[in-house]
Amino acid sequence: MIKPDSATTIQRVMTAAANALQSGNLMRAEVALAPVFKGELLPNPDILNIAGTLRMKQGRLDEAAALFNQATIAAPGEPIFSYNLGLALSRLGRIGQAETALRATLRNRPDFVQALFELGALLHRLGRLEEAEKNIRGVLRHAPGTAHAELALAAILVDDGRPSEAEMAARRGLELAMEPRLKAQLFLQLAQALRRQRKDSEALAALDDAAAIDASLPGLARHRAETLQNLNRFDEAVTILEQEIARSPADATLHLDYNGLLYQLGRSEKFLKSYDRAPESRELLLGKAFLLAREKRHAEALAIYIGLQAHDPGDRLAAIGAAQVTTRMGRPLEALALFEAVLARHGHEAKLLSLAAEPALLSGDPQKAAWLCEQGLANSPNNPSCLALLSIASRMMDDGRDEAFNGYDSLVRIFDLEPPEGFSDMASFNAALNASLDRLHPKSRELIDQSLRGGTQTPGHLFPAGLPLVTKLKQRIDEAVARYIAELGEDADHPMLSRRAKRFGYCGSWSSRLHDSGFHVNHFHPEGWISSCYYVSLPNVVADGTAMQGWLKFGEPAFDVVLKNPIRRTVQPAQGRLVLFPSYTWHGTVPFHDRAARTTIAFDVVPMP
Numbered sequence: 001m002i003k004p005d006s007a008t009t010i011q012r013v014m015t016a017a018a019n020a021l022q023s024g025n026l027m028r029a030e031v032a033l034a035p036v037f038k039g040e041l042l043p044n045p046d047i048l049n050i051a052g053t054l055r056m057k058q059g060r061l062d063e064a065a066a067l068f069n070q071a072t073i074a075a076p077g078e079p080i081f082s083y084n085l086g087l088a089l090s091r092l093g094r095i096g097q098a099e100t101a102l103r104a105t106l107r108n109r110p111d112f113v114q115a116l117f118e119l120g121a122l123l124h125r126l127g128r129l130e131e132a133e134k135n136i137r138g139v140l141r142h143a144p145g146t147a148h149a150e151l152a153l154a155a156i157l158v159d160d161g162r163p164s165e166a167e168m169a170a171r172r173g174l175e176l177a178m179e180p181r182l183k184a185q186l187f188l189q190l191a192q193a194l195r196r197q198r199k200d201s202e203a204l205a206a207l208d209d210a211a212a213i214d215a216s217l218p219g220l221a222r223h224r225a226e227t228l229q230n231l232n233r234f235d236e237a238v239t240i241l242e243q244e245i246a247r248s249p250a251d252a253t254l255h256l257d258y259n260g261l262l263y264q265l266g267r268s269e270k271f272l273k274s275y276d277r278a279p280e281s282r283e284l285l286l287g288k289a290f291l292l293a294r295e296k297r298h299a300e301a302l303a304i305y306i307g308l309q310a311h312d313p314g315d316r317l318a319a320i321g322a323a324q325v326t327t328r329m330g331r332p333l334e335a336l337a338l339f340e341a342v343l344a345r346h347g348h349e350a351k352l353l354s355l356a357a358e359p360a361l362l363s364g365d366p367q368k369a370a371w372l373c374e375q376g377l378a379n380s381p382n383n384p385s386c387l388a389l390l391s392i393a394s395r396m397m398d399d400g401r402d403e404a405f406n407g408y409d410s411l412v413r414i415f416d417l418e419p420p421e422g423f424s425d426m427a428s429f430n431a432a433l434n435a436s437l438d439r440l441h442p443k444s445r446e447l448i449d450q451s452l453r454g455g456t457q458t459p460g461h462l463f464p465a466g467l468p469l470v471t472k473l474k475q476r477i478d479e480a481v482a483r484y485i486a487e488l489g490e491d492a493d494h495p496m497l498s499r500r501a502k503r504f505g506y507c508g509s510w511s512s513r514l515h516d517s518g519f520h521v522n523h524f525h526p527e528g529w530i531s532s533c534y535y536v537s538l539p540n541v542v543a544d545g546t547a548m549q550g551w552l553k554f555g556e557p558a559f560d561v562v563l564k565n566p567i568r569r570t571v572q573p574a575q576g577r578l579v580l581f582p583s584y585t586w587h588g589t590v591p592f593h594d595r596a597a598r599t600t601i602a603f604d605v606v607p608m609p
Helices: 007-023 026-032 045-057 061-074 079-091 095-108 113-125 129-142 147-159 163-176 180-196 200-213 220-230 234-247 252-265 282-294 298-311 316-328 332-346 350-362 366-379 384-397 401-406 426-438 468-486
Strands: 413-416 452-457 503-520 530-537 552-554 569-571 577-582 587-589 598-608
Touching: 007 026, 007 045, 026 045, 045 061, 045 079, 061 079, 079 095, 079 113, 095 113, 113 129, 113 147, 129 147, 147 163, 147 180, 163 180, 180 200, 180 220, 200 220, 220 234, 220 252, 234 252, 252 282, 282 298, 282 316, 298 316, 316 332, 316 350, 332 350, 350 366, 350 384, 366 384, 384 401, 401 577, 413 468, 426 468, 426 530, 426 598, 468 503, 468 530, 468 577, 468 598
Parallel strands: none
Antiparallel strands: 413 577, 452 503, 503 587, 503 598, 530 577, 530 598, 552 569, 552 587
């Protein structure tokens, strides 16, 4: 064995391996490093790092991570070793360890641009957008004019609901980018930022620019289809999705997007037919069953789920799907048994427990439903799904928790807003706002998975789009939400009041437009803390206080259980009126009959630290 202090030999191996890697000759690097891999040479940290780099280039990531880890242990203060370790761990999906390694790199060298970039990208994937942005801006601070960083920043800002800032970042990147593929990626990111501002024609032009440079860019066709839908060019969108399915028939997301669009357009002759020409994979069958269930073709969906379970008895999603459609088929006891089997096998996560609570309620066992929801809340405090189902169990048991949670008279509050700046009254403002929303509403019908029936809903997040009248309205909404939060009581044990915070943000916003006979099915909002309805334009029938057509109702669940008073409160719509309430509170609308549309804006508020 060569002695560990043979510095000349170690240097010779390092030089040969490094030169081979630099020239791209992986075989020669393998030969040079053979004494290390065979244990004939006790390596130093630098050789370990070079060996790890070779294994990374060969795609042998586990071995690479082990080698980089040895180098880091031997020389913990050397940033390149911990950086390479973080890179390998990130590619292995060992995200927590990767973050630790990258942060160690930056502690030793805060201006390590590549580590800042990789940590920013990792945090973006985790949804930690504020931290991700900080790291990418650090890249731009230490290395101004980095087009890749502008691209990454634009993507983060789009996901953070700041599309106008994302547009600026993408345009800066385009001024800097030289490499064609990077330029195409920046045009694609620019298109996403423009589309979220509903600058749809400009977005389409940016997609054309991306395609002219690199027509094979991943996601290009789908973004084009979505943009065309915003422009009501549905036939072109359908054609694009059909072409993409022909190219990638096993892509389950494509089939969902395509058939969802067909549903929206009422093209029943093509609906679900794409699955008949596709390979029979698990992902495609799950997607088809999902769509069948949404169309209330429960027996067909159940047959698919049963088939998947026959192939793999441990298929969690198929088991949950079977239990859900069995519930919808009016067989609650059977459904509850199926859910209990899933829970026994897959654990007690809050969402699953809340799903199991529904058949328990339908079978007349509110105690069982309450127990399931309480287990879910123990695992996930203030979980909206568990709170919504627990409120119904509470009503059936008459134990008072429903009223305490939902505060139908105290937490459901009405704010009649003042006219925004520049308008003398709400009638003129809402008339202008309604006209502005016209171009945003698709000329189709609702999406297949929405609570809305008989109308349309705007796509995307409305508030960040930067529409002038929406921005004016948001200023008044901000004031009302701040007042609502300020006037909330303090109660550490209350599922809503315990989350009280002065700062807040919006995790979603949209406009809904109901036509004659339209309504919202009873539902709750699982992503929000405070939810809402603002009335823009209303049919005359809402003035009738007896029939209550088009009115907002609270407390009635989406499923049929015996309750003494299913509807706990109703609110009469009025132009300029904003209604705020807990997101976990069941709500829906009474159908109405009128040729005039009912147009609203809704949003979900979340507390901010």
